Amino acid sequence: MAKIGHTLYQLQLLDIELNEQTSKLREAEGLQGESAELIAARGAYEQASKELAHWRSRLRDLEFELHRVMEKIAATEQRLYSGQVTNPKELRGLQQDHEHLKRSQQNLEDEVLLAMTRVDELEKQVAEAETKLEAVDAKWRAEQERLAQQIAQLQERIATTKKQRATLAARVEPPTLALYEELRLKKGGRAVALMVDQMCQGCRVMIPTSKAQIVRRGQELITCTNCGRILVVQD
Numbered sequence: 001m002a003k004i005g006h007t008l009y010q011l012q013l014l015d016i017e018l019n020e021q022t023s024k025l026r027e028a029e030g031l032q033g034e035s036a037e038l039i040a041a042r043g044a045y046e047q048a049s050k051e052l053a054h055w056r057s058r059l060r061d062l063e064f065e066l067h068r069v070m071e072k073i074a075a076t077e078q079r080l081y082s083g084q085v086t087n088p089k090e091l092r093g094l095q096q097d098h099e100h101l102k103r104s105q106q107n108l109e110d111e112v113l114l115a116m117t118r119v120d121e122l123e124k125q126v127a128e129a130e131t132k133l134e135a136v137d138a139k140w141r142a143e144q145e146r147l148a149q150q151i152a153q154l155q156e157r158i159a160t161t162k163k164q165r166a167t168l169a170a171r172v173e174p175p176t177l178a179l180y181e182e183l184r185l186k187k188g189g190r191a192v193a194l195m196v197d198q199m200c201q202g203c204r205v206m207i208p209t210s211k212a213q214i215v216r217r218g219q220e221l222i223t224c225t226n227c228g229r230i231l232v233v234q235d
């Protein structure tokens, strides 16, 4: 019984440590997984790639269409200048077709130019987004590796601390341990308070001299009259 207060104080130190280690573990676990930065960088790259694919396909379609129109123009011109068509109405029809096709050619050429410019811009954008994504991904991987190591270390430390706590708790009488646990819940994790110069360090209130003497002797459990914590003196 002589050192019971000290054992409880050691137990409290272990419990505080265990709490800190556990909250650090939760924090590290919470940081695992994809970061917002990574998701954003990948999203930007995918969006630009998708748009580039769209404009490349549009450019191909326009070029194909332009090719088709130019073939038609060639065929129309061949007929127009072959001298085989003499009917004025048919000739006028051919000329109208020719004019219409030339206008289509002009429009398509404009659109091809526009699509080419857009493809150029998007190729640059995709390259930039890819570089950014690679950098963010590398940074993220390094961070995840560091987190995994930190988590493993914390889990190891928690297991060790739990073992130490179990060994220590086994030395305490069950009713005393029950009181400690009860106070720990009520007093924000601090069931034991040091008494320094006759003052309870848990609530900063002076302990009456007679009571303080019993605490110093350490033969029985004394609680602070003000905050209710178990009082101990440090060796």
Ligand SMILES: [Zn+2]
Pocket: 193, 200, 201, 202, 203, 204, 205, 224, 225, 226, 227, 228, 229
């Ligand atoms: Zn107190």
